[in-house]
Amino acid sequence: MSSVHSDQVSAASAIVLPANQPRQFYRGGASITALRGGGEHPEFGPEDWVASTTTRFGQAESGLSRLPDGRWLRDAVTAEPDWWLGAEHVAAFGDSTALLVKLLEAEQRLPVHCHPSDVFAQQHLGSRFGKTEAWVVVGTSGSNPVAYLGFRDDVAPETVAHWVATQDSSAILGSLNEIPVRPGDTVHVPAGTPHAIGPGVFIIELQQPTDFSITLEWQGFLADAESAFLGMDTGTALETVNRSGIDDAVLASLIKHTADQAAPRVPLLADDxxxxxxxxxxxxxxxxxxxxxxxxxxxxxxxxxxxxxxxxxxxxxxxxxxxxxxxxxxxxxxxxxxxxxxxxxxxxx
Structure with a gap:
């Protein structure tokens, strides 16, 4: 085995990692703290980035996970990708893990946002990966735990542009499918799909390994429109939005209900x-x-x-x-x- 590994890492079949909660713009994370055994939780720590080799957008290190020997996991993977990822994975994805996993729970509703596709990310953000994601609901609280996914009906580009320019939160949120959720539900969120998560919904979130978000409803959440659009002009940023309506049949293909399945291995995510x-x-x-x-x-x-x-x-x-x-x-x-x-x-x- 390469000398790159410390004894602490090389002796383990799996490596336990501590909480990793980079500061966010919104509050939350009580359920993360409770899952991990209690104690105080960071006020702005609603996301725990698990085994992360991804940084927050525009940051050099924030978001990265450390191994027990003090190295960034990112650097360890880059140094020995075959050891960490396997030769077939490296042939397909290089030294990227091709995965970002988070625990996430917000005390407030998240703003409506979406994420770029691989093609858009390659053209405008210099990244191989966009940010398709999926949610595994592991807990809920409150009287009406919900998520929001996709427009119910087709929306014209000028309408989306007007909603965003005027920050018409009622129109933006009201145009989306509202989905009641419970533990065991999973939701696939293709790139470009506008979405939000309600308060009290505790999820494991799987994502492509980027931190690219186009925040349609930024007022009251972010400092300004520039930070909402990753530094791009509004017109370019809004090209990421899938304005097609998502009907019940499509929703059914994106959502799975697994709470009642008790097999030793339960596949959680939609086929897509x-x-x-x-x-x-x-x-x-x-x-x-x-x-x-x-x-x-x-x-x-x-x-x-x-x-x-x-x-x-x-x-x-x-x-x-x-x-x-x-x-x-x-x-x-x-x-x-x-x-x-x-x-x-x-x-x-």
Missing amino acids: AAPFFRADRLHGTVELEPSFGVVIVLDGSGKVRSQGGADLPLHRGSTAVIPHSAGAMQLEGDLTVVHCRPPSAGSPR
């Missing part, structure tokens, strides 16, 4: 998410094939066992990164976890 990321809910004794991955323990205690590395104890609130080189592993004990992975190297896009 497969080219971007994978997520399963695992319970009990489950085999894991070799892959870079992120594990978030929702309940119980147990361990992850590998053939070549040390057994690693896990419990409710543990978050861990798994390198490809750990090989085939097995979860054991009374654990309920969400296992997040990048797309398979052969996934069509």
Whole structure:
């Protein structure tokens, strides 16, 4: 094994990581703190970036995860991509993990926003990746936990431009599909789809590894329009918006209800998410094939066992990164976890 690894990292089959909550513009995160065992939580820490090699937009280090030996995970992956990601992944995606995982819970409704596609990001933001995402709802509070996804009806470009120019929050939010959510629900959010999450909705969020957001409803949330549009002019930024209406049939293809499924392995995401990321809910004794991955323990205690590395104890609130080189592993004990992975190297896009 390369000397790049410290003994602490190389001895483990999976590597437990602490909370990583870069400051955001909105409040939240009480459920993250509760999941991790209690204590005080950062007032502006509603997002926990788990095993992140992605920085916040325009920042050099904010958002990155540190390994136990003090290195940034990003730097460790860049130094030995095959060890962390596997040769097939590297051939397809280079030294990018092709994945960003977050825990997220807001005390307030998030502003309506959307994210660029791969093509737009390549043309305007110098990035291979846009920001398709998906939500795994793991908790809710309040009387009406909801999310908002896509326009109900087709909207003309001049109408969107007018709403944004006048910051007509009522019109923007009122034009979207309002979706009641409960734990076990999952929502796929294709790039370009305007969306928002209501207060008290606690999710695991899988994303492509960028921090690109076009914030349509920025007044009262962000300092100015420039920060809402990633420094682009308004017209260019609004090219990201999918203005097509999303009907019930399309919504049904994006949303899954998995709360009542009790198998050892429950695939969580809509079929359309497969080219971007994978997520399963695992319970009990489950085999894991070799892959870079992120594990978030929702309940119980147990361990992850590998053939070549040390057994690693896990419990409710543990978050861990798994390198490809750990090989085939097995979860054991009374654990309920969400296992997040990048797309398979052969996934069509």
